[in-house]
Amino acid sequence: MNMHVAVHARAHQLDPQTQIFAADVLDGLSQPQKSLSPKYFYDDAGSELFVEITKLPEYYPTRTELGILRDRAGEIAALIPPNAAIVEFGAGATTKIRILLAAHKVAAYVPVDISGDFITAQAEGLRRDFPDLAVYPVAADFTEPFELPGALRELPKVGFFPGSTLGNFEPQEAAHFLASARGILGQGAQLIIGVDLEKDERLLVPAYDDSAGVTAKFNLNVLERINRELGGDLEVPSFRHRAIYNRDQHRIEMHLVSLREQNVRILGEDIAFRAGETIHTENSYKYSLPRFRALAQESGWTLKRSWTDADGLFSVHALEAQE
The missing domain is CATH 3.40.50.150 (Vaccinia Virus protein VP39)
Known part of the structure; x- marks a missing residue:
């Protein structure tokens, strides 16, 4: 973890768990390929959204695994x-x-x-x-x-x-x-x-980009969480969910795409986005x-x-x- 980032997070008198979250966010968004850890999807709101995802017709993993467990x-x-x-x-x-x-x-x-x-x-x-x-x-x-x-x-x-x-x-x-x-x-x-x-990716991609937009809400919720817990000023409608299949790496990738050039502020740090720049939020190998x-x-x-x-x-x- 970047020491400057960790000190910066502590300076805002956050509790220890939120300090770790803050340091990871600031560190991840300062990289050439911006990223956020998928473990931060799962605050209370994110956990509830994931339960919704598991019930979607496109999301085969949960019902298929349940079938195996039952059988x-x-x-x-x-x-x-x-x-x-x-x-x-x-x-x-x-x-x-x-x-x-x-x-x-x-x-x-x-x-x-x-x-x-x-x-x-x-x-x-x-x-x-x-x-x-x-x-x-x-x-x-x-x-x-x-x-x-x-x-x-x-x-x-x-x-x-x-x-x-x-x-x-x-x-x-x-x-x-x-x-x-x-x-x-x-x-x-x-x-x-x-x-x-x-x-086949024709089955994979819809599982991570459903027609009802629940997975998009789940992905975007991490930005809402940054605003709630870290006092960020991200304009969530200025980002869009994207899911792609990386065939060479055998993985689905989820990204948040900046729809315009913009600057955001998190715990006093300025972070610039180019139009089309992404935050890589999850891989699913x-x-x-x-x-x-x-x-x-x-x-x-x-x-x-x-x-x-x-x-x-x-x-x-x-x-x-x-x-």
Whole structure:
């Protein structure tokens, strides 16, 4: 992180979490290719918008993964040890975890997400519906090391990372996350993970640029968040959502395009945009089964089982930590 940027953020007397957000924003927008981390999509408003996205007809990943989880729940549950704790990285709505909880009784569930208020509300609903389940929400950046609740120390641990979120990481970042998750979960841990597969871009692009414009609102909300939390003066209508498929990199890219030449101000810093200049906000990498298997192995995991839908759109994998 740029030291000048970090000091500048602290000078505005922001709380520590907002200081990190501010420093990342100012640093990202000062680069030749302006960028913002996709983890900042998920404030309360962004989390709610993403739930809407998952219900859209164009957005195949959620319904396809749900189909795999429902169809294979028994097989997946058979791999979970008795009296286990499930740790969900980047937990959002509880639809997917409920499938596993209904198929196999576990001792504890730990939803981990940067949006603390959202996961706390979701946790309350789980406690009502699964009264014997111990639920321990953890507000943390799941891409960095964090402490698990002490009550889980002696329990076997199973990570849960659905939703193809792994694709938001650069390949080296994906390897870092998988290795970090292995360290957090500990020896003998398992990881159940969803991974989106390579496919025709005629199906891919609409999933990230839907006709109702919900994904556009989701992308633009990060600008609204900068205005709300950092006192920015970005004119949101002066930016447009764009999704493209980068075939060479096997990824969908999301950008925010400046519709005109403009200058904005964030925490006293002036940032200039050219007409047509973009902020790169997200990548969504798509994997082949062999490429994902190699990534997992290089990151300290052994592939135990894989499941896909009949059309080969999406995959779910069960991994085991290497000794």
